[in-house]
Each structure stands twice: as structure tokens, then as C-alpha cells.
Amino acid sequence: MLAVLPAVTGQLGGAGDSISQILSILFYVIFIVFLFYGQRIQMYVMIREVEGSLYKLKYIKDEGRRIAIETIKELGKPQTDPSARVDRYLDYFTISPQSMDPAGIVYKLDHILDVRDTRLKDEVKLMAPASDEVQVNNLENTLEAAMALNYIYKVVRHYYIQGKKTLSLYIIMQLQMILPLVMKEAEAYASALKAFAYGQPIGDGVGPLVAAKLMHGYETRKVPKDCVVAEVPLEGRTALIMKAEGPGGNVGKPGDAIKAVIEENKGKIAAVIMIDAGLKLEGEMVGEVAEGVGAAIGGPGVDQYKIEEALVDYHIPIYAVIVKEDIGDAVSPMRKEISDSVDKVIERVKSVILERTKEGDKVIIFGVGNTIGIGQ
Amino acid sequence: MSENSSSATTKISTYLTMIVLIVLALSMVALISSVNLFVGGNEVAAGYLLVIGLIAMALSLYVMVQSRKRIADMKIEAPKVMTTIECRKCGFKSVREFQRGDFVFKELDPCQKCNEKMLITAIFKEVREREKPFAF
Numbered sequence: 001m002l003a004v005l006p007a008v009t010g011q012l013g014g015a016g017d018s019i020s021q022i023l024s025i026l027f028y029v030i031f032i033v034f035l036f037y038g039q040r041i042q043m044y045v046m047i048r049e050v051e052g053s054l055y056k057l058k059y060i061k062d063e064g065r066r067i068a069i070e071t072i073k074e075l076g077k078p079q080t081d082p083s084a085r086v087d088r089y090l091d092y093f094t095i096s097p098q099s100m101d102p103a104g105i106v107y108k109l110d111h112i113l114d115v116r117d118t119r120l121k122d123e124v125k126l127m128a129p130a131s132d133e134v135q136v137n138n139l140e141n142t143l144e145a146a147m148a149l150n151y152i153y154k155v156v157r158h159y160y161i162q163g164k165k166t167l168s169l170y171i172i173m174q175l176q177m178i179l180p181l182v183m184k185e186a187e188a189y190a191s192a193l194k195a196f197a198y199g200q201p202i203g204d205g206v207g208p209l210v211a212a213k214l215m216h217g218y219e220t221r222k223v224p225k226d227c228v229v230a231e232v233p234l235e236g237r238t239a240l241i242m243k244a245e246g247p248g249g250n251v252g253k254p255g256d257a258i259k260a261v262i263e264e265n266k267g268k269i270a271a272v273i274m275i276d277a278g279l280k281l282e283g284e285m286v287g288e289v290a291e292g293v294g295a296a297i298g299g300p301g302v303d304q305y306k307i308e309e310a311l312v313d314y315h316i317p318i319y320a321v322i323v324k325e326d327i328g329d330a331v332s333p334m335r336k337e338i339s340d341s342v343d344k345v346i347e348r349v350k351s352v353i354l355e356r357t358k359e360g361d362k363v364i365i366f367g368v369g370n371t372i373g374i375g376q
Numbered sequence: 377m378s379e380n381s382s383s384a385t386t387k388i389s390t391y392l393t394m395i396v397l398i399v400l401a402l403s404m405v406a407l408i409s410s411v412n413l414f415v416g417g418n419e420v421a422a423g424y425l426l427v428i429g430l431i432a433m434a435l436s437l438y439v440m441v442q443s444r445k446r447i448a449d450m451k452i453e454a455p456k457v458m459t460t461i462e463c464r465k466c467g468f469k470s471v472r473e474f475q476r477g478d479f480v481f482k483e484l485d486p487c488q489k490c491n492e493k494m495l496i497t498a499i500f501k502e503v504r505e506r507e508k509p510f511a512f
């Protein structure tokens with residue numbers, strides 16, 4: 001088409017001959033430029049796209065840092081400016097244990113995660129001396145979200161600069177291809193950060209919310225680590241309802257807690273039911289409830305391992321009820337659909353208990369997830 | 377490091393705006409000379425220049441609007457988070473905006489009607505679904 005045009009202009013030129021000639025030369029030049037430099041032009045377009053996202057990532061990251069520092073100043077009332085400490089915190093890293101000989105790696109990982117948790121909490125206490133237990137937990141979560149944003153920004157920037165330095169289409173192309181998913185994750189962390197800073201319940205908290213609703217009004221006691229349990233009569237059975245201790249941002253250690261409660265009861269537990277937020281596929285509705293078997297719990301896998309180990313020792317069946325939501329919903333303030341699904345989940349749990357256990361049995365019901373903004 | 381990359385990005389974006397401005401200027405020239413040619417009686421060449429000028433102008437305006445939109449996209453909109461307060465005794469229910477310190481199952485001031493303590497029963501955000509539902 002482009003090649004035909006100048007010929008036509010040439011024929012019909014008439015008095016505007018010189019202009020037609022200029023036009024046809026222009027068309028040839030454009031044609032040749034695209035022929036030889038098409039890929040390079042495409043690359044610059046991609047670089048520009050990545051750049052736009054990088055700008056946005058930088059903005060999100062800086063905003064996260066700003067909110068974190070502001071919240072620390074507001075809640076912790078530090079004597080000195082916490083900015084430098086926060087910057088150091090944002091670069092904090094964790095080295096996972098060596099897996100060449102994987103025997104016993106779960107407990108090594110568990111230990112390292114414990115050390116990390118204690119270290120970060122102590123750091124928060126130093127930054128924000130006036131904050132109470134709940135606020136320390138929330139601030140730790142806030143800073144962890146800021147840490148994740150900082151890391152995402154640095155990695156994307158690394159590949160962007162590397163791509164520009166080498167002018168390699170493939171480095172830039174890979175970055176540009178995964179960028180939509182990366183941006184979605186970054187936005188999720190950004191909204192998580194705000195929710196943590198204000199202490200608002202997040203979508204992941206649907207498990208603790210169900211547990212809280214079941215145990216509210218009954219006496220609770222603490223179990224290791226950072227969890228609570230309440231004995232509640234439910235459909236003629238005794239339900240041991242468990243969740244992480246709220247309302248601070250906290251997931252507890254469900255593995256240790258379930259193991260402790262099973263051992264307290266000498267293994268006489270008819271069933272364990274876990275309630276958690278589950279990742280939905282595109283096209284599924286937010287707040288849909290689904291049911292299955294197995295230990296419904298995310299994270300690094302330490303808790304899932306411990307729960308499975310304890311259950312195998314005593315041959316206890318395990319059932320799971322999940323509420324569908326996507327990653328963005330899971331870490332941002334809880335959506336109404338998710339909050340409204342609590343009653344549906346309770347109905348499901350009751351039907352599982354009625355079908356799978358006998359009257360007088362003891363069952364454990366664990367609401368897994370971050371209990372930020374949810375008491376008991 | 378970060379300064380380095382941000383200065384590189386500004387360089388590229390000024391480069392781009394320069395190109396856009398040049399294309400815009402060229403399209404103006406094309407349009408003006410098209411008018412001149414039309415007055416001079418050469419309608420065919422005038423037509424071509426008109427088409428080229430319009431296309432170039434549309435393209436540059438599109439790129440400009442697009443980069444504006446990108447800046448507008450930067451702002452992350454946060455829907456309001458609401459708190460539902462209920463009285464367990466008389467069923468009185470109210471919804472207000474979230475305040476720092478609120479949490480689910482927190483006891484608040486006594487109810488206005490009876491003297492039972494009010495309870496936060498839900499904290500949620502309402503999202504207006506923007507995406508169109510698919511047919512499947």
C-alpha cells in the first residue's frame with residue numbers, strides 16, 4: 001500500500017510535481033527505515049512501556065515508605081526521625097536454608113523465620129517505642145509490605161537498566177511480558193500497606209473472621225504461638241475454635257497451635273476443619289465458598305507440614321472450606337462480598353460436622369489467615 | 377543509582393515530547409500548504425497533504441493524550457472502608473466510615489435506645505465492579 005501511493009501521486013501530480021516527488025521520496029525513506037530499524041523501533045516502544053510502569057512502581061514504593069514513616073511517627077512517637085532506620089529495614093533480607101540435603105529442612109526454615117520475626121519486631125519496637133502490642137504487629141506488617149514494594153521496584157529497575165545497557169530485545173521483552181502481573185502484585189501490596197497502617201481487616205482475614213464469629217462470647221485462652229482457642233458447643237459436638245490472636249496484624253503459628261491442642265486432648269479429635277481464603281481463577285465470583293480435604297494454609301509450608309505430621313500421628317481426617325478471592329482482594333481491605341460470605345461458610349462448616357462426625361465428638365476448627373482488624 | 381535511572385527516563389520522555397511537537401508542527405505546515413495548493417488550483421496534491429497532515433496530527437495528539445493518561449493512572453484509588461455497628465439487644469444497626477482503632481467485635485459506647493454496649497460486627501469496603509461480566 002505504501003509503495004503504491006507514491007506512484008499514484010506521481011501520476012496525478014500535475015502542477016504540484018515537486019511536492020509529489022518529495023512525498024514519494026518520503027514514503028521510500030519511511031519504508032526503508034522500517035525495513036531495517038523496525039525491531040529497534042519496537043524495542044524503544046517496549047522500553048517506553050516498561051519505563052511508564054517503572055515510574056509508577058517508584059511512585060508506589062515512595063508512597064509506601066512515606067505512609068510507613070508517617071504511621072510510625074504517629075503511633076510510636078519516636079524521639080528521633082525514623083527515616084534512616086526505615087530505609088535500613090526495607091533492605092532487610094532472609095537467606096533460606098540450604099536444601100542440598102533436605103532432611104530436617106522444615107525445622108531449619110522454621111527457626112530462621114522465628115529469628116527474622118523476632119528481629120523485625122524488636123526493630124519496630126526501637127523505631128516506635130510508644131506503640132502497644134497490637135500496633136507493633138500492625139507496623140511490622142506495614143513495613144513488610146513496604147519491603148516487598150521496595151524489592152519489586154529494585155528488581156524491575158535492574159532488568160530495565162540491564163536491557164537498556166545491552167539493548168537486548170530479549171531482556172526487555174521478558175520484562176515487558178511479565179509486567180502486567182508484576183504491576184498487579186505491586187498494587188495489591190500498596191493497598192495492603194494502607195490497610196495494615198490503619199489496622200483494617202484484609203480479605204485474607206476471612207478465616208479468622210469466621211472463627212471469631214463462632215467463638216465470640218465464649219471464654220478464650222492462648223495457645224502457642226500467638227493463637228487463641230475457645231471451647232464452643234456446636235451441633236451437639238464440642239468445637240475447639242482457633243484463630244491467630246487479634247486484632248493486631250498476625251497470622252500466628254497454626255502448626256504449633258493445632259499440634260498443641262491435639263496433644264492436650266491426647267489425639268481424641270474427630271476432625272480438623274480449616275477455613276482459609278483461596279485463590280480464585282478469573283471468572284469465578286469473589287466470596288464463593290468451596291469445600292475439600294487437606295490442610296488449607298499458605299505461607300512457606302512450615303505450618304502445613306507440622307499440621308499434616310500431627311494429623312498422621314493420630315489418624316485424624318482434615319477438611320477445608322475456602323472462600324474464593326484473588327490476590328488483590330486477599331491483601332487489600334476486606335470486600336463486602338467476602339465479609340458477607342461468613343454466614344455461608346459457617347453453614348458449610350456445620351454441615352461438614354453433621355455429616356462427618358458423631359454427637360459428643362471433639363472437632364478443631366481453625367480460621368487461617370491474618371487477623372488484622374479482627375478481635376475475638 | 378536511582379537518580380541515574382530517573383534522569384535517563386526523563387531524558388527519553390523529553391525526547392519523545394520533542395518528536396511529538398515536531399510532528400505536530402510538520403502536520404500544521406502540511407495543512408497550511410494544502411490550503412495554499414487548494415487556492416492555487418492543485419486539488420489532488422492539496423488532498424494528499426490534507427490527509428497526511430490530519431493523520432500526523434491525530435497520531436501526535438493520541439501519543440500526547442496517552443502519556444497524560446499514564447500520569448493520571450499513577451494515582452491509586454482507594455474505596456472507602458466502612459464499619460457496621462450493631463446493638464445485640466435491640467438490633468439497632470448503623471454504618472459509618474472506618475476510624476483508626478476499629479476492629480471487628482470491638483465493644484463501643486452504649487446504645488442510644490437501651491444501655492447495652494454496641495458492637496462492631498463488620499468492616500468492609502464496597503467495590504464497584506468495573507470489569508464487564510463475561511458470557512461464560
Ligand SMILES: [Zn+2]
Nearest residue numbers: 463466487490
Ligand atoms: Zn440497643
